[in-house]
Amino acid sequence: MEFSFTEEQRLMAETARKIAKDFPPDYWYEKEEAGEFGAEFWKAISEAGFLGIVIPEEYGGVGLGVSELMLVIQELCENGCGMAGNWYICLTEVFGAMPIVKYGTKEQKEKYLPKIASGELEFCMALTEPNAGTNTFRIETFAKKEGDGYRINGSKIFISGADRAKGMLLIARTTRPEDAPKKTHGITLFLVDLPNEAVKVSPIPKHGINYSKTCEVVIEDLWVPESAVLGEVDKGWFSLLDVLDPERLVFTVASVGIGKLAINYAVNYGNQRQVFSQPISSYQSLQHPLAEAYASLVSAELLAYKAGWLFDNDGHYREIGAVANMAKAVAVENATKAVYWAMQTLGGYGYSKEYHVERWWREINLVRLAPVTQQMALNYIAEHILGMPKSYS
Amino acid sequence: MKIAVFCKSVPDTETKVRLKGDRLDTSGIKYILNPYDEFAVEEAVRMKEAKKAEEIVAISMGPARAQEALRNALAIGADRAVLVTDDALDGSDTLATAKVLVKVLEKEGGDFDLLLFGQRAIDGDTWQVPSQVAALLDLPQATCTVALEVEPGSKAVATRLVEGGEEIHELTLPAVITCSKGLNEPRYPSLPNIMKAKKKPLTTYSLGDLGIDASEVGKNGSRTEVLSYELPPARGGGKKVEGEPEEVVAELVKFLKEEIKVI
Numbered sequence: 001m002e003f004s005f006t007e008e009q010r011l012m013a014e015t016a017r018k019i020a021k022d023f024p025p026d027y028w029y030e031k032e033e034a035g036e037f038g039a040e041f042w043k044a045i046s047e048a049g050f051l052g053i054v055i056p057e058e059y060g061g062v063g064l065g066v067s068e069l070m071l072v073i074q075e076l077c078e079n080g081c082g083m084a085g086n087w088y089i090c091l092t093e094v095f096g097a098m099p100i101v102k103y104g105t106k107e108q109k110e111k112y113l114p115k116i117a118s119g120e121l122e123f124c125m126a127l128t129e130p131n132a133g134t135n136t137f138r139i140e141t142f143a144k145k146e147g148d149g150y151r152i153n154g155s156k157i158f159i160s161g162a163d164r165a166k167g168m169l170l171i172a173r174t175t176r177p178e179d180a181p182k183k184t185h186g187i188t189l190f191l192v193d194l195p196n197e198a199v200k201v202s203p204i205p206k207h208g209i210n211y212s213k214t215c216e217v218v219i220e221d222l223w224v225p226e227s228a229v230l231g232e233v234d235k236g237w238f239s240l241l242d243v244l245d246p247e248r249l250v251f252t253v254a255s256v257g258i259g260k261l262a263i264n265y266a267v268n269y270g271n272q273r274q275v276f277s278q279p280i281s282s283y284q285s286l287q288h289p290l291a292e293a294y295a296s297l298v299s300a301e302l303l304a305y306k307a308g309w310l311f312d313n314d315g316h317y318r319e320i321g322a323v324a325n326m327a328k329a330v331a332v333e334n335a336t337k338a339v340y341w342a343m344q345t346l347g348g349y350g351y352s353k354e355y356h357v358e359r360w361w362r363e364i365n366l367v368r369l370a371p372v373t374q375q376m377a378l379n380y381i382a383e384h385i386l387g388m389p390k391s392y393s
Numbered sequence: 394m395k396i397a398v399f400c401k402s403v404p405d406t407e408t409k410v411r412l413k414g415d416r417l418d419t420s421g422i423k424y425i426l427n428p429y430d431e432f433a434v435e436e437a438v439r440m441k442e443a444k445k446a447e448e449i450v451a452i453s454m455g456p457a458r459a460q461e462a463l464r465n466a467l468a469i470g471a472d473r474a475v476l477v478t479d480d481a482l483d484g485s486d487t488l489a490t491a492k493v494l495v496k497v498l499e500k501e502g503g504d505f506d507l508l509l510f511g512q513r514a515i516d517g518d519t520w521q522v523p524s525q526v527a528a529l530l531d532l533p534q535a536t537c538t539v540a541l542e543v544e545p546g547s548k549a550v551a552t553r554l555v556e557g558g559e560e561i562h563e564l565t566l567p568a569v570i571t572c573s574k575g576l577n578e579p580r581y582p583s584l585p586n587i588m589k590a591k592k593k594p595l596t597t598y599s600l601g602d603l604g605i606d607a608s609e610v611g612k613n614g615s616r617t618e619v620l621s622y623e624l625p626p627a628r629g630g631g632k633k634v635e636g637e638p639e640e641v642v643a644e645l646v647k648f649l650k651e652e653i654k655v656i
């Protein structure tokens with residue numbers, strides 16, 4: 001067994017830590033309040049090569065795996081960036097680069113990958129629909145074969161980064177469920193260039209993560225050529241798993257990072273703050289919940305890197321799914337607990353925006369709902385690992 | 394030009410210093426390239442980018458883990474690296490260290506035009522090694538440099554900050570320069586460069602390779618010895634003076650005169 005990171009991985013983590021120090025919580029406080037994209041941060045991570053981690057060298061990247069992606073993201077989140085350390089990278093690299101690297105044609109790779117690696121091209125993924133959130137198979141957006149291309153109609157919701165992105169991974173049906181021989185049949189992935197007149201994008205005001213906009217996307221008579229199909233027609237579900245698993249993993253380590261960030265912040269604060277005769281951090285009613293959350297976060301972290309390792313080493317998709325869902329469920333539950341108790345430690349200051357914890361609270365609240373809800377992660381564990389009957393259909 | 398940049402592996406700046414008895418407790422410490430050495434590496438790389446230098450050799454003496462600090466220098470842009478590591482080096486003081494580094498320079502051809510150091514290492518904080526190397530080689534030196542102009546084959550002009558102004562030195566090459574904060578803004582080693590660094594040559598020497606006898610280094614070869622480490626005393630509570638301005642001033646003056654006796 002091997003638990004240590006390689007020398008290169010440690011140096012990458014060090015670069016991520018340095019960048020995080022240059023974009024501290026105060027920077028994100030301002031961006032969040034202004035509802036503004038972190039352009040300076042984007043430039044720094046582009047120059048550091050963070051957007052090309054999974055992109056092969058011949059296309060301008062470094063040709064590494066999801067493990068390195070997770071490592072860099074966690075360091076950014078944990079060392080001051082909070083969710084922002086994950087958000088932009090996930091949208092562009094997990095939703096854009098990863099599926100193109102794995103399933104793209106040579107032309108698609110040449111068109112998108114070098115620009116993604118250099119930070120010139122942002123991406124987004126349009127999967128969720130008003131009538132299909134947790135239940136992906138119910139998506140209704142339909143791509144109808146027309147000449148040497150497809151005519152697409154449908155509406156998507158909660159599409160993060162669609163307001164800025166120049167590329168969109170669009171998930172649509174090419175065969176209706178009633179005509180499909182199998183439940184997993186009939187879904188196709190498309191690469192769509194934005195902005196496009198047939199794609200209407202409207203931001204949705206939201207609870208947190210306001211340095212990025214999450215949007216409603218209405219697609220009306222969008223025509224794309226056949227060359228926009230990523231992977232095989234009707235068989236997109238399995239390619240999609242190669243996006244959704246890494247997405248789950250980067251959100252898992254982001255949660256671990258945010259949890260640790262909040263705990264460290266609370267510990268420093270608690271060591272200074274004196275209310276009665278000792279620092280408040282000496283009270284066990286604050287110590288134990290923080291200690292419990294921390295220990296569980298570190299456990300989830302180990303599990304998450306195991307999942308990353310399985311993914312990078314061609315593990316079976318069921319095994320990856322099992323480990324990733326367990327890591328996600330534990331990380332999110334305990335990151336939520338960590339931020340909750342960090343806020344408790346800060347007392348009234350925890351409620352004030354300048355002390356950041358309330359922002360991390362709004363950030364961590366997302367992860368119980370997306371990319372997959374906690375309930376669905378637990379359902380997966382119950383059904384696929386424990387062998388209990390499925391309670392829904 | 395051929396530039397030597399000296400690199401030390403030191404505990405991360407955020408390390409909480411702990412003692413085990415009267416020794417440093419090194420468990421759980423994360424090591425990094427000494428931040429002042431980063432200025433030195435960055436400066437060398439900029440000279441190479443400006444076509445003033447052809448080769449940058451990063452040099453370190455230290456335990457095996459110092460290899461990572463050297464990889465960091467390679468990732469910033471040094472061409473190759475040399476690590477001297479040997480159990481017998483443990484306990485070497487600054488002069489013994491300087492002697493070893495001089496031997497490395499000889500072994501590497503001795504034809505360096507510029508020797509760049511960080512002005513100090515953030516762990517031992519002695520500020521001595523660069524000057525000792527300069528003295529052993531009888532080379533001109535400028536310490537704590539905040540600006541540097543080099544004319545290859547001829548001279549270096551180094552600016553140092555002194556109280557109330559700047560001191561500008563002209564040095565004939567080869568020369569020793571120690572680098573201060575403000576000299577440049579070191580780049581982050583990018584991921585592509587970290588991967589390239591993996592393929593750059595890193596040579597390891599033992600004492601035998603350098604023709605140094607174990608008695609010349611380590612505790613035996615050192616004129617100074619660290620007897621023990623102590624943490625600084627915990628900071629006592631402050632004193633708060635309250636009341637109307639006249640009362641506060643009187644109280645403060647009394648305190649300054651009688652208790653801490655500074656006026």
Ligand SMILES: Cc1cc2nc3c(=O)[nH]c(=O)nc-3n(C[C@H](O)[C@H](O)[C@H](O)COP(=O)(O)OP(=O)(O)OC[C@H]3O[C@@H](n4cnc5c(N)ncnc54)[C@H](O)[C@@H]3O)c2cc1C
Pocket residue numbers: 124125126127128132133134135157158159160161206214366369370371372373374375376379392
């Ligand atoms: C800020 C934000 C950004 C997002 N970004 C993107 C994006 O970029 N691209 C994208 O495609 N999507 C995105 N999403 C969508 C996100 O993935 C979905 O919101 C998520 O999958 C949940 O779907 P839903 O909101 O429709 O919830 P629903 O499916 O309506 O679920 C509602 C509740 O019912 C529970 N539930 C449903 N079925 C079961 C069951 N069988 N057993 C137990 N409980 C059940 C759920 O757990 C949940 O608590 C984003 C969402 C948010 C909030």
